[in-house]
Amino acid sequence: MPGVSFIKVLFLYPIFYYQNCMDAQSGDCFNNDWSNQVAECAGILFKGRFCCEDQISLQINNIVGLKFRFGFTIVKIDSWDPGVDNIKVIAEDEVLDTLSFGPYEGTSMCFNTDYQDLFASYSYMFNLPQGKNSLKITLKGYFNEKVENESWGAKRFTLEMFIPCVEFYSECNFQGQAWRICNGYQTSQVRDIPFEIKSIIIANGIQVKMRNPKYNSGQTQTFTSSQQCLSSYQFPKYNQNG
Known part of the structure; x- marks a missing residue:
């Protein structure tokens, strides 16, 4: 499973x-x-x-x-x-x-x-x-x-x-559709993300942890800087660390 x-x-x-x-x-x-x-x-x-x-x-x-x-x-x-x-x-x-x-x-x-x-x-x-x-x-x-x-x-x-944010993109090099998470804003613990994540803008001082069973043997990946082009990430759920 x-x-x-x-x-x-x-x-x-x-x-x-x-x-x-x-x-x-x-x-x-x-x-x-x-x-x-x-x-x-x-x-x-x-x-x-x-x-x-x-x-x-x-x-x-x-x-x-x-x-x-x-x-x-x-x-x-x-x-x-x-x-x-x-x-x-x-x-x-x-x-x-x-x-x-x-x-x-x-x-x-x-x-x-x-x-x-x-x-x-x-x-x-x-x-x-x-x-x-x-x-x-x-x-x-x-x-x-x-x-x-x-x-x-x-x-x-x-x-x-x-009030820092993280922005996820559907294409490499911060192109395509964008989806944003901002500090302090109310979001549900589980939320559909509308596309596969290909790039991310991350400012210094922010950690983004992601896991997909189909990527890197299901190991959790931690990113602390912007990512220009990732392998396909598909996430049905979102969890903000409060």
């Missing part, structure tokens, strides 16, 4: 999904995330300097979750005019915040010594629509003078997942 096929998902959250340009002399500031433009102020590396209507963005594909927290440190350089010069923090098409400072906020650390500079940290919670598996975060500046007089930068970028 064949064993019972099942899926068990263990969510560990929040999931620390992404970080970049973290330390004072962090070498990862020099990668191409956000921008390949790097500057230094008082021995601290950051992405910048930017001016006018410069913007920097991070595009993440194959990310599956419903609730996130984005954090970063803004670098205010020289003479910002309050109410005129600002940075908009944007997740997808939603403006999460508008940051503005005065020319004398902070301390004089670098570049134009007539004005003060400032490192300030922020974080924002936001939701991603159900079914969407890509995310774009943007920092966009609005300035009316040259970089020698007013500029900005950013560092210590982080992204955490507070």
